Amino acid sequence: xxxxxxxxxxxxxxxxxxxAAADHGSPGPAVGEIATVAGVDVAYGDDGTLxxxxxxxxxxxxxxxxESVHVGRTDFPYVPGLLAFRxxxxxxxxxxGLTRTPDLVVCDGYGRAHPxxxxxxxxxxxxTGIPCFGVAKTPFLFDHEPPGTARGSSSPLTMRDxxxxxxxxxxxxxxxxxxxVFVSIGxxxxxxxxxxxxxxxxxxxRQPETxxxxxxxxxxxxxxxxxxxxxxx
DNA sequence: GCGACAG
DNA sequence: ATCTTGTCGC
Numbered sequence: 389x390x391x392x393x394x395x396x397x398x399x400x401x402x403x404x405x406x407x408a409a410a411d412h413g414s415p416g417p418a419v420g421e422i423a424t425v426a427g428v429d430v431a432y433g434d435d436g437t438l439x440x441x442x443x444x445x446x447x448x449x450x451x452x453x454x455e456s457v458h459v460g461r462t463d464f465p466y467v468p469g470l471l472a473f474r475x476x477x478x479x480x481x482x483x484x485g486l487t488r489t490p491d492l493v494v495c496d497g498y499g500r501a502h503p504x505x506x507x508x509x510x511x512x513x514x515x516t517g518i519p520c521f522g523v524a525k526t527p528f529l530f531d532h533e534p535p536g537t538a539r540g541s542s543s544p545l546t547m548r549d550x551x552x553x554x555x556x557x558x559x560x561x562x563x564x565x566x567x568x569v570f571v572s573i574g575x576x577x578x579x580x581x582x583x584x585x586x587x588x589x590x591x592x593x594r595q596p597e598t599x600x601x602x603x604x605x606x607x608x609x610x611x612x613x614x615x616x617x618x619x620x621x
Numbered sequence: 622g623c624g625a626c627a628g
Numbered sequence: 629a630t631c632t633t634g635t636c637g638c
Binding site for chain 1: 624625626627628
């Protein structure tokens with residue numbers, strides 16, 4: 389089992405190791421080349437309680453094939469830039485609870501679009517060895533021109549601090565007239581394919597079905613842990 | 622050194 | 629992430 393950092397210093401060292409190990413070059417699987425796709429997400433309770441969920445979908449029909457939940461705790465606080473160390477141990481546990489290995493993993497948050505090029509999706513991609521990318525909801529650290537209003541329109545994401553003009557991700561409109569999501573690669577897949585998969589996963593809502601399913605599952609499990617007052621818990 | 626900055 | 633009602637729409 390993996391040894392997880394407990395201090396910020398250890399986390400940064402591990403983050404750099406993972407960044408260096410990431411595959412940022414291969415195009416990875418295209419739409420039509422995968423049979424299954426997994427979504428992961430974490431819901432938090434008051435104390436350190438959390439529920440991490442992994443949901444496997446049929447890549448074609450988007451039907452749910454399998455679900456896995458890990459209930460546990462976190463000691464690692466939310467530190468900007470180090471989100472991965474708060475979420476990953478339990479996410480990995482949830483993934484290990486699956487009976488099949490998905491062909492692709494989609495997570496909340498960023499991958500290569502990160503101050504040190506090592507967001508959540510980079511960590512997850514390297515640690516699982518499965519192609520992985522991230523879909524985030526807010527741009528904060530990045531600059532981008534608004535994409536066209538039609539679903540499928542996109543524009544490049546660049547670092548807001550002006551550290552280069554490299555496209556670290558892409559603002560992608562997944563629904564007509566709805567604010568875009570922000571796609572960035574983790575490891576083992578290219579940005580073009582990541583965006584194509586994201587569009588396949590958004591037939592109806594802004595967020596990918598993978599994320600929506602995992603988010604719902606994690607939230608439901610956490611709620612089940614905290615029965616409503618007077619219900620006898 | 623301090624602050625901002627996914628979730 | 630989480631705190632939270634009603635409301636509009638399919």
